Amino acid sequence: MSILNRKDIKNRMCEKDYSKKLLITPLLSEDQIGPASVDVRLGSSLVVPKKTYIESQDVTESELVQQVERRRYDRIRLKYHTKFVLHPNTLILGVTYEYISLPFNTFCTVASRSSWGRLGLVVATASVVQPGFRGCLTLELVNLSESPIVLYPGLLVGQLVFYDVQAKGSEEITYDGRYDCPTEAGLPQFFVSRESKVLDREMAFWRKGYNYLQENTDKKELSNCIE
Amino acid sequence: MSILNRKDIKNRMCEKDYSKKLLITPLLSEDQIGPASVDVRLGSSLVVPKKTYIESQDVTESELVQQVERRRYDRIRLKYHTKFVLHPNTLILGVTYEYISLPFNTFCTVASRSSWGRLGLVVATASVVQPGFRGCLTLELVNLSESPIVLYPGLLVGQLVFYDVQAKGSEEITYDGRYDCPTEAGLPQFFVSRESKVLDREMAFWRKGYNYLQENTDKKELSNCIE
């Protein structure tokens, strides 16, 4: 077994041991479960980039990134039966209506449903979801066609495909991503911690030449070294 | 086993039990079978969106969708050795030259071959094919580069990767998709049935607030609700 088929998916969703349970909720219709995938809906939370006078997005400059987030994005919450028109060559961030919890033996990818793909809608460009992830999935919605596409919250735009991961070794795995339990469309996060405004040490290094080895022993210096 | 290697692919293609047989035909050269993939050709059927005066593509409006299909797409059949120039930032729909039949223990994804990817050609944005699918695969061809790209029918533009799916539980799986046995580049299909012009009940619900539960017991009302 590699890709989970309908029966495997249902089995993992019915698992009583929570650490092995695949959660996809609310699943409004059982028809959403296909032969080897689960269709997912567009949620009501959207993030829409604004035109700005900022020269470019340099994610290694923490000051700039803070500004960018205030100035560059509009956060929208759509009512049901309200349309959102996605214009050609435009990228917005959306979110799945469903909240997902992946056990450590399950990996997931996100793809467009074929009808939407043929219209020119891409629903995810970073389409990989790690075992242990919990939350609503942020979608990167792009219109590659030459016509505006109308979106409504609740439409089945995407599909999830689930892959089996060996349970062995799962005890040492914890999901250490930055996107823990989101329920809204998420902004990119290039900081270790948003509160402390400490930039990802990786970013800091490659931008400013910070001594990567030293920094493991002296965290304070890291935050000094940025700005 | 997860991804099928060359030997696995050949084994499934030689399977005598039709329900387990992987069909990819015509396979003009055995070289198309790679270490863990099968290269596929561009077929001669193309669907090219036209510029129109339609405001936007709202797939929940059945009247509009019918119009859109008449007005918005040109269906082209290319002769062999005839070129099609795909201009920058343009999306067209193509189809594989090969007819595929996936048994219930096999899942498939479609990707660009690397040379074409480097030119800027994307061959599939909805790149997932469900077990049980039969037909030629519709391709979403997009030119992401700044130069026009010349396509000829028969060129090996894409590759298929095959994944093992557990056979157990397959007896309850039937492919229930809307794209059964196509041999031409397919338009998006958001209707349950093209003849009856009944919109997908999902679409209808999220657009017009139709009572989803009720509709399962009263199909007539559904079509009324779309007017």
Added chain:
Amino acid sequence: MSILNRKDIKNRMCEKDYSKKLLITPLLSEDQIGPASVDVRLGSSLVVPKKTYIESQDVTESELVQQVERRRYDRIRLKYHTKFVLHPNTLILGVTYEYISLPFNTFCTVASRSSWGRLGLVVATASVVQPGFRGCLTLELVNLSESPIVLYPGLLVGQLVFYDVQAKGSEEITYDGRYDCPTEAGLPQFFVSRESKVLDREMAFWRKGYNYLQENTDKKELSNCIE
């Protein structure tokens, strides 16, 4: 097992039998190994398409392809801590900083890391890597957003996901791709051999109607047929 988790990845990296060893080097931080993926860095070699007066990219015309390569691409080597600004709707070719060697029981796909995907950066459109591949991976970097994105060599832009392939039958598999052991961002290669300027026989056939069967017995005629 289908997707390799952190433990599986480490096990294959520690394999002593070289034919089964997964090599990813240099891996500057163990943090790059996630629950079921490995983050990879942008290398310093870039290929940037230039605007030209060439009408279109017809990969079946060998003369033109040779010209195109001389005129159409700038090859850049970025110093560390030097920025490269990727403008909206622009495609460049990059390369991973890491050199990869995939054993015959391992298949790999390349995806954007989620933060970069949300900014609008696609890192790979031809995202499949065959078992047996050795080299740095060429990345297709596309900015789908409306703001310029700043890149630095060394930034963790992509992630690799590894899939198990049955070892059985591996003895008959050899990687026969055209991209053997590259360490720089690679141009598309549509020729069997660059020196001899012999076009891929597939290409030649579909363009010019060359007799595919004959050509297997008479290689000379192939090159004549392309003129």
